[in-house]
Structures are given as structure tokens and as C-alpha cells.
Amino acid sequence: MRNTIYILGLMVLAVATTTSCSRNPKEPGKIFMPDMAYSPGYETYSESPIATPEGVKMSARLPVEGTIPHGFIPSDEKIRTNQAYLMSYMAKNHFTGKAEKWNEEYAKAAQLLQDPLEQSKENLDKGKEVYTIHCKVCHGEKGNGDGQIIVLADGSDGPYTAVPPAYKKHLPEIKDGNMFYSISYGKGMMGPYAHSLSVTERWQVIHYIKSLAGLTATTAAATDTAAKAATPVTAEKK
Ligand code: HEC
Secondary structure, X not given: OHHHHHHHHHHHHHHHHHHOOOOOOOXXXXXXXXXXXXXXXXXXXXEOOXXXXXXXXXXXXXXXXXXXXXXXXXXXXXXXXOHHHHHXXXXXXXXXXXXXXXXXXXXXXXXXXXXXXXXXXXXXXXXXHHHHHHOHXXXXXXXXXXXXXXXXXXXXXXXXXXXXXXXXXXXXXXXXXXXXXXXXXXXXXXXXXXXXXXXXXXXXHHHHHHHHOOOOOHHHHHHHHHHHHHHHHHXXXX
């Protein structure tokens, strides 16, 4: 009797091991314990029976407005403790870069954004590198708006129809925040660079183009203005 049970047991086992597997390696074969094979947890983007008040049924909830993605603000101490730097990182949350909002946002950028970088050879050199790779073709070596696709080597008109303004004349008329906005989101016939240049690189190239225009960067200019603003106040008090 005992032997029969053993033999029967072995036969069942043999049948189970030979038939339960599937030839397709992607298929689980016969499923004896569905709880283990199919996770009862919701898949991230699958539909959930519970909808949000707005009627969204996706299992993973959308982050609340203004959420900052993890790692979006670099862990770099220099950046995290620098208000002007942080504002440039946050710009993405405040600006859309959309054509119908362009003017409004361009003006807002002038008020909101300030140059966070110190004047240094390192920043200037990096800015020159970025400029040479991305901007020189149009803006030209010295920023005169005569890059090689604007004016050809023989002096005739190049294939690019829009002529960039000469930095020497144009940059003194706009604010640093304007430059940052135009470089990030594009302006007229100039394309946007937010996707290909980091926040730091955008400010570094601003240092460089300002040097081409013969302008000092804001840090120096700001101290200058502060000093100038302070003088009349003291003068009035006397
Ligand atoms: C394909 C040609 C082209 C390239 C490449 C290009 N620009 Fe321009 N840029 C222009 C044109 C054209 C204008 C004038 C836009 C207008 O006012 O309509 C302009 C304007 C500007 C202005 C003035 C913006 C303002 O607010 O008035 C700045 C600053 C500037 N570019 C910086 C850069 C920098 C930095 C780069 C490289 C990262 C770059 N550009 C690459 C064509 C280009």
C-alpha cells in the first residue's frame, strides 16, 4: 500500500514537472499559486478604481503643481545656498517659453533673474567654449552678428536670413534676465538652448557675450549701482 502511494506520488510529480513548463520562456507555464504569479499591487500607470476629484484614474498620482523633481536642484552647496542660482533653476517652474506668453515672461525674467556666478577666468573660459560650439556660427567670433552662416567667407549673404544684433550695441539695452530667457527659450529666429545647456553653462556664456560687448557682469555692476545708490542717500542726510 505504502509503495503504491509513493509510486502514485512520483507519477504525479513527474507529470507535473514535464507538463507545467511552457516552451515559451516568457510564459510562466501552469500557475499553481496565482497570488505569487500575479502581483495584487497596482501597476504604476494602470487604471485605479479610485478616481481623483478631477476624474484622473491613473494609479500613480500626478505630483502637485510646483513639485521639484528629485535631483533637480544640484546637491552642490554653492548652488543650494545661492538665491540667484536657485531662481535660475526654478525658472522652469515660472516660465513656459510659449509664444503667446513670450513678452510677459521676457519682462518678468528681467526682474526675477540675476547672474549667480562670480567673475572668474574659469567661468569666462567655459562660456567661450559654449559660445564657440553653439553660438559662433550665427553671432560671429566677436559677437558682431556676422557668423559663418550669416555672412559667407566671400562677404556675400549666407543661408541664414535673420541677422543677429551686434552684442556691443544690443546687450547694453537689455538685462541679464532677458539674455537668460532668450537663450533658454529662444527669440525670433534664434532657437532655445534650455535643453542643451545647463543653467550654469547659460550663465557662463552670458559672461562671455557680455565680455564681447565690453560689459562687466552684474556682480560688478550691482556693486557699482549699490555704491552709486548709497552715495546720494548719505549726501542727503548731511
Ligand atoms: C541660428 C543662429 C543663432 C544661433 C546659433 C544663436 N543665435 Fe542668438 N540670436 C540670433 C538672432 C537671429 C537673434 C535676434 C533675435 C531677435 O531679436 O528676433 C539673436 C539674439 C540673441 C540675443 C539677444 C536676445 C534678446 O533678448 O534680445 C542673445 C543674448 C543671444 N542671441 C545669445 C546667443 C547665445 C548665447 C547663443 C549660443 C548659446 C546664440 N545666441 C545662438 C541667432 C542665433
